[in-house]
Amino acid sequence: xxxxxxxxxxxxxxxxxxxxxxxxxxxxxxxxxxxxxxxxxxxxxxxxxxxxxxxxxxxxxxxxxxxxxxxxxxxxxxxxxxxxxxxxxxxxxxxxxxxxxxxxxxxxxxxxxxxxxxxxxxxxxxxx
Amino acid sequence: xxxxxxxxxxxxxxxxxxxxxxxxxxxxxxxxxxxxxxxxxxxxxxxxxxxxxxxxxxxxxxxxxxxxxxxxxxxxxxxxxxxxxxxxxxxxxxxxxxxxxxxxxxxxxxxxxxxxxxxxxxxxxxxxxxxxxxxxxxxxxxxxxxxxxxxxxxxxxxxxxxxxxxxxxxxxxxxxxxxxxxxxxxxxxxxxxxxxxxxxxxxxxxxxxxxxxxxxxxxxxxxxxxxxxxxxxxxxxxxxxxxxxxxxxxxxxxxxxxxxxxxxxxxxxxxxxxxxxxxxxxxxxxxxxxxxxxxxxxxxxxxxxxxxxxxxxxxxxxxxxxxxxxxxxxxxxxxxxxxxxxxxxxxxxxxxxxxxxxxxxxxxxxxxxxxxxxx
Numbered sequence: 121x122x123x124x125x126x127x128x129x130x131x132x133x134x135x136x137x138x139x140x141x142x143x144x145x146x147x148x149x150x151x152x153x154x155x156x157x158x159x160x161x162x163x164x165x166x167x168x169x170x171x172x173x174x175x176x177x178x179x180x181x182x183x184x185x186x187x188x189x190x191x192x193x194x195x196x197x198x199x200x201x202x203x204x205x206x207x208x209x210x211x212x213x214x215x216x217x218x219x220x221x222x223x224x225x226x227x228x229x230x231x232x233x234x235x236x237x238x239x240x241x242x243x244x245x246x247x248x
Numbered sequence: 249x250x251x252x253x254x255x256x257x258x259x260x261x262x263x264x265x266x267x268x269x270x271x272x273x274x275x276x277x278x279x280x281x282x283x284x285x286x287x288x289x290x291x292x293x294x295x296x297x298x299x300x301x302x303x304x305x306x307x308x309x310x311x312x313x314x315x316x317x318x319x320x321x322x323x324x325x326x327x328x329x330x331x332x333x334x335x336x337x338x339x340x341x342x343x344x345x346x347x348x349x350x351x352x353x354x355x356x357x358x359x360x361x362x363x364x365x366x367x368x369x370x371x372x373x374x375x376x377x378x379x380x381x382x383x384x385x386x387x388x389x390x391x392x393x394x395x396x397x398x399x400x401x402x403x404x405x406x407x408x409x410x411x412x413x414x415x416x417x418x419x420x421x422x423x424x425x426x427x428x429x430x431x432x433x434x435x436x437x438x439x440x441x442x443x444x445x446x447x448x449x450x451x452x453x454x455x456x457x458x459x460x461x462x463x464x465x466x467x468x469x470x471x472x473x474x475x476x477x478x479x480x481x482x483x484x485x486x487x488x489x490x491x492x493x494x495x496x497x498x499x500x501x502x503x504x505x506x507x508x509x510x511x512x513x514x515x516x517x518x519x520x521x522x523x524x525x526x527x528x529x530x531x532x533x534x535x536x537x538x539x540x541x542x543x544x545x546x547x548x549x550x551x552x553x554x555x556x557x558x559x560x561x562x563x564x565x566x567x568x569x570x571x572x573x574x575x576x577x578x579x580x581x582x583x584x585x586x587x588x589x590x591x592x593x594x595x596x597x598x599x600x601x602x603x604x605x606x607x608x609x610x611x612x613x614x615x616x617x618x619x620x621x622x623x
Binding site: 164185187206 | 276277280281282483487549550551552554576577579606
């Protein structure tokens, strides 16, 4: 892997990550996912206030070649979206676990986090 | 099982991402589509186009036969010159779009689309069977015998001749005019070099015996390296050709679409005498067509348009008017661009249209072709 996976995020098998602080989950896509997508040119984000269920397609990331659905790893209500991505979608490639985050959710079911993968499990999942 | 070109091992070694392209396992990108695109626009890029087909047509009857099955006028060619042309069915629909080169007085080389080789050869043989002077025409599909490379970009002319050796009696490749073809040598074998391409940049295409194509590939990488040459995949090839509005068979062209509808009338020589599809094409040129290929640009930041997205007229009384055939984010322009068919009355330059992207309407504007022109 080109970048270290931070120890405070958990991944879905579909390559999204969630970082939870004070009942709010920040969602993004993994370094592996951005590497597979390459050259992100557009990100479509969910509307503020939308209630999303875990596993629901709620964003779209577009590379030069294709559009890919993004599934929320956890359920909740959208409280923030990363406005920076409108002008700088390349942040998803450059800093997938930081400035390239997608949106934030107020967690509806914190128990869902237990079903997500820790760093070691995710690395195994992607064959690292 | 996907077919592989003589460069398959070279692509794997370079870390290419491989995809299925018309039954061929081809590199879509090596590093990044954007980087490879920029390399071609500013310096040089090297493409494997070995999947494309080569058909040799030889003999005293070859010029007349080809002029009856192709739309452009073959008589305009000088020896060692090529032209873009189309092959149509009786309805004027495109069987394929291709390059034909006159390599000798009675020898022609057709370079055709990979996914159309079988259809082209079948069509040519069928047409040949009905051609009175067929005994004087020899038609051979040489696609498996040859590999092919495209070297494209503003700096390519500076190093192209360093790739060859030996006999340069046809002149150095760097002195070829657009569409000219010359025979050069590599490893003692004859190869063809033409000043053609599919990117809108200056550049060359080479047809070489399959066994030496990988060595030639490495030679070009070595010669072009100091000039910023990068290997480039089909991803960049697609963004480059879309910016300059070159059609891609299967997207802008098919057997139910004519060259007139596709805006390729300049390659249809109605004055040359009869040829397959001529009655329909002549009528369309005189009376117009029901659909017309247009280029468009997104009017504001939006998700990139993609093939098959619906095209709508703009405004409150909007209606469905067509479909996107090619679409992408333009690396050179930084906005969404595309091609698509609309009714001719909606096809005027600067007309506002809307592209439906996942149920939402994104404003776009019909633009004159090409969408990108080199400085």
